[in-house]
Amino acid sequence: MxxxxxxxxxxxxxxxxxxxxxxxxxxxxxxxxxxxxxxxxxxxxxxxxxxxxxxxxxxxxxxxxxxxxxxxxxxxxxxxxxxxxxxxxxxxxxxxxxxxxxxxxxxxxDEPDEEIQVARVKHFNVKVMTPEEAILQMNMLGHQFFLFRDDATGEINVVYRRKNGDYGLLVPESK
The missing domain is CATH 3.30.160.100 (Ribosome hibernation promotion factor-like)
Structure with a gap:
């Protein structure tokens, strides 16, 4: 390594x-x-x-x-x-x-095996917006993350709240 x-x-x-x-x-x-x-x-x-x-x-x-x-x-x-x-x-x-x-x-x-289980499936429309608008929407919903379609690139992105209170943006990387 x-x-x-x-x-x-x-x-x-x-x-x-x-x-x-x-x-x-x-x-x-x-x-x-x-x-x-x-x-x-x-x-x-x-x-x-x-x-x-x-x-x-x-x-x-x-x-x-x-x-x-x-x-x-x-x-x-x-x-x-x-x-x-x-x-x-x-x-x-x-x-x-x-x-x-x-x-x-x-x-x-030191920990027993955990079985991964999906507890809930939720469907929703992915709206076109800026990252700033997505952060506002996430805060209004009280969520830790929010999925949206970036208005500049058309790609699906995710904004999220970091432990220190800042925000992060996940952008897909095409190879």
């Missing part, structure tokens, strides 16, 4: 980089050599946020944690990634095309 470590508003020490690489190495048995992991550390006031994104063959695992201590946030984010990987074990096995007896680290078995 290729690991990239980025510091925003902070100069990262070598011992933190080594610790992050060592903790991520427990996932080497699960991901291929071509998997890409990005560790982003952001420091704002007295909060330190560690975000890890692992990409492999179209699958993306992402976790983010904020804490007073950078190492504590790293521990929490590694645990969260482990839980995600455990929950999605069968999908990962299909993507990797290996047998189901893949050797997952014992630390990943």
């Amino acid at each position: 290729k690991i990239t470590i980025v510091g925003r508003k902070v100069n990262l020490r070598n011992n933190f980089k080594e610790l992050a690489e060592r903790k991520l190495s427990k996932f080497n048995r699960i991901f291929d050599e071509d998997a890409e992991a990005t560790v982003t550390v952001t420091v704002e006031r007295n909060r330190q946020t560690v975000e890890i994104t692992i990409k492999q063959r179209g699958m993306i695992y992402r976790a983010e944690e904020t804490s007073m201590e950078m190492n504590e946030a790293l521990d929490h984010v590694i645990s969260a990634l482990g839980r995600q990987i455990r929950r999605n074990k069968t999908r990962l096995e299909r993507a990797k095309k290996v047998s189901p007896d893949i050797d997952f680290p014992d630390a990943l078995y």
Whole structure:
């Protein structure tokens, strides 16, 4: 797995980089050599946020944690990634095309398997609007996300509310 470590508003020490690489190495048995992991550390006031994104063959695992201590946030984010990987074990096995007896680290078995179940299906018209109009509509409905057709591109997009209160925009990428 290729690991990239980025510091925003902070100069990262070598011992933190080594610790992050060592903790991520427990996932080497699960991901291929071509998997890409990005560790982003952001420091704002007295909060330190560690975000890890692992990409492999179209699958993306992402976790983010904020804490007073950078190492504590790293521990929490590694645990969260482990839980995600455990929950999605069968999908990962299909993507990797290996047998189901893949050797997952014992630390990943702390949660029982969950069955994915669609609780509700909702149909609605996708309206043409700007991202700003979509955000207003989302806020009026009290939702966390809103699907719309962008008036400039005609593509289906999604606006969503981020944990910090900002908004995000998901735009499809054509390859």
